[in-house]
Amino acid sequence: MGQLSLADKMGNKQTTFSEEQLDNYVDTTFLAKAEILRVFKRFCEIQEPPVNLRSVTYEQLKQIVINYTELSKCPELKENPFRKRICRVFSSDDSASLTFDEFLNLYSIFSEKAPREMKVHYAFLIYDFDGDNFVGPTDIEHAVKLLTQNELAMEEIESIWEKVLYEADIDDDKKLSSSEFEHVITKSPDFITTFHFRI
Structure with missing residues (x-):
């Protein structure tokens, strides 16, 4: 399978992905080809120094890891108070640094085509700051x-987590399971x- 010219979609000639590789990303994400290419462009632009879209090979792309400082420049993350937590959840080693595949997965889950259950699953992981598979008082406090x-003062924060648990903690164990x-x-x-x- 030959390399795909992306001149029409990206406004420049670039041969990072073959048709087969792009199709594989379409099959394994909730993104269309054009969205995948826009995420790829964003990934290349935020790295210091920026990656040349026209010359980076697929093998080189797979080796790139973007650190949290660079990721936090993304317009979609920059204003999000949970940006570091989001990056940590999507990084396989909990470092908040992301490979291209992890970066693409992040955008896939936050895309409008991702199913609600998948979004809820990742929202739970993001709120579970201590990683104990529950959202408890300290997680809500964070x-x-x-x-x-x-x-907010500590008393106000306590009042919030008490109210959340009062309304949502069905089995009264002072923490929320994923189903709660x-x-x-x-x-x-x-x-x-x-x-x-x-995107």
Whole structure:
């Protein structure tokens, strides 16, 4: 299978992906070819120094790892208070640095075509700061501090997590399981719109 010329889609000649490689990404993500190419362009642009879109080979691309400082320059992440946590969840080694495949997976999950259950699953991982498979008081405290930029007093934060647990903790074990978390987050009308990147 020959290399794909992307001149029509990207406005420049670039031969990083073969048709087969692109088709494989379409099959394993919730993204269309044009979206994959836009994510690829973004990945190359945010690296210091930027990667040359026209000359990077697929093998070279697979070797690139972008660190958190560079990732936080992405327009979709820059203003998000959870950006570091999001990067850590999508990085295989918890470092908040991402390979191209991990970066693509991040954009795939935040795309509008990703199913709600998948978004809920990743939202749970993002909120589970301590990685114990539950969202407990300290996890909620972390989230509230990020969302409010540390502007609330400790008593106010405690009041918030107590209210969340009171409303969502069905088995009264002082923490939310993934199903309890799903129950509460899917009732939020804003969830799908906030868990979304426009690519």
